[in-house]
Amino acid sequence: SKKNIILLLASATLLSTQAHAAKVYQVATDAAYAPFESVNEKKEIVGFDMDVIKAVASKAGIEVKLHNTPWEGIFATLSSGDRDLVASAVTITPERKQSMDFSDPYFEAKQLIAVSKKSSITNFTALKDKKVGVQTGTTGDEIVQKLLGKTNPNIKRFESTPLAIKELQNGGVDAVVADNGVVINFIANNKSSSLKIIDDATFAKEYYGFAVKKGNKELIEKLNKGIAAIKADGTYDKIHKKYFGN
Ligand code: ARG
Structure with missing residues (x-):
C-alpha cells in the first residue's frame, strides 16, 4: 500500500542518515605550527593541513573532528584509540612506519x-x-x-x-x-x-603524510582516495595557493 511505501522510505532515510552519522574520525594536530595548523582568534584550528584533511574527508565521504593535541604523545593517541589520525605536518620516516601507517604523501618539505x-x-x-x-x-x-x-x-x-x-x-x-x-x-x-x-644543501627532502594506527587499511584507503581526488580536481592546488601563494 501507499502507506507502507511511505513508511519504508522513511525508515530507509533514517537508516542512511544513521549510517552516515555513525563514524566521525577524530583528528589529532599540534596546532602551534603555522601555516600548517594553528588556532585563530575565534579559537578554531585552521591551516593548510586542516584545509587539506577537510577536503580529503569530504571527497572520501567521511567526517572529521579536529583536536588540538600536544606533539609529545600525539602518536600514542593512535595506538590508544583516542584518535583515528594525525594531521600535523608529520614527516613520513622509516622509523615511524614501524609503529604506524601513513597515507600517500601530500606535501614536500625540508x-x-x-x-x-x-x-x-x-x-x-x-x-x-x-x-x-x-x-x-x-x-x-x-x-x-x-x-x-x-x-x-x-x-x-x-x-x-x-x-x-x-x-x-x-x-x-x-x-x-x-x-x-x-x-x-x-x-x-x-x-x-x-x-x-x-638552507643547507645536505638536508634531504621530507614528505608529510597523515598517520593512522598500524593496520587501519580501511582509513588509509579512504585518505588516499581523497588525496588523489583533491589533486585531480584542483582543490589541492587552490589550498596550496591560499597558504603559499603559488
Ligand atoms: N615534520 C616534522 C616531523 O614530522 C615536524 C612536525 C611538527 N608538527 C607540528 N604540528 N608541531 O617531525
Missing part, C-alpha cells in the same frame, strides 16, 4: 636552520659546538642528534616549535632547526624578528 642575522653560522656542520633548539621528537630533533649526538646537552628541546624560536630570539640558543614552511612563515610574519634562514 629542514631549515634559523639563526640571528648577526650570527656567523653559515651551514649545518657549524652547529657542532653550538646550542641548537628543536621541537622534541621532530625530524629536526633527529637531524641535530646525528650531528651533535642524542644526549648532547647542547640540544635544547622544546614542546613546541614557537617556543624554540622564542628562545633563539632571546639568545638562549644559537640556532633552531625546523621545517621550512614554519620557519619561513615565522620570519615573514615577524619582520622585527632579526632572524635569518640558512
Whole structure:
C-alpha cells in the first residue's frame, strides 16, 4: 500500500542518515605550527593541513573532528584509540612506519636552520659546538642528534616549535632547526624578528603524510582516495595557493 511505501522510505532515510552519522574520525594536530595548523582568534584550528584533511574527508565521504593535541604523545593517541589520525605536518620516516601507517604523501618539505642575522653560522656542520633548539621528537630533533649526538646537552628541546624560536630570539640558543614552511612563515610574519634562514644543501627532502594506527587499511584507503581526488580536481592546488601563494 501507499502507506507502507511511505513508511519504508522513511525508515530507509533514517537508516542512511544513521549510517552516515555513525563514524566521525577524530583528528589529532599540534596546532602551534603555522601555516600548517594553528588556532585563530575565534579559537578554531585552521591551516593548510586542516584545509587539506577537510577536503580529503569530504571527497572520501567521511567526517572529521579536529583536536588540538600536544606533539609529545600525539602518536600514542593512535595506538590508544583516542584518535583515528594525525594531521600535523608529520614527516613520513622509516622509523615511524614501524609503529604506524601513513597515507600517500601530500606535501614536500625540508629542514631549515634559523639563526640571528648577526650570527656567523653559515651551514649545518657549524652547529657542532653550538646550542641548537628543536621541537622534541621532530625530524629536526633527529637531524641535530646525528650531528651533535642524542644526549648532547647542547640540544635544547622544546614542546613546541614557537617556543624554540622564542628562545633563539632571546639568545638562549644559537640556532633552531625546523621545517621550512614554519620557519619561513615565522620570519615573514615577524619582520622585527632579526632572524635569518640558512638552507643547507645536505638536508634531504621530507614528505608529510597523515598517520593512522598500524593496520587501519580501511582509513588509509579512504585518505588516499581523497588525496588523489583533491589533486585531480584542483582543490589541492587552490589550498596550496591560499597558504603559499603559488
Ligand atoms: N615534520 C616534522 C616531523 O614530522 C615536524 C612536525 C611538527 N608538527 C607540528 N604540528 N608541531 O617531525
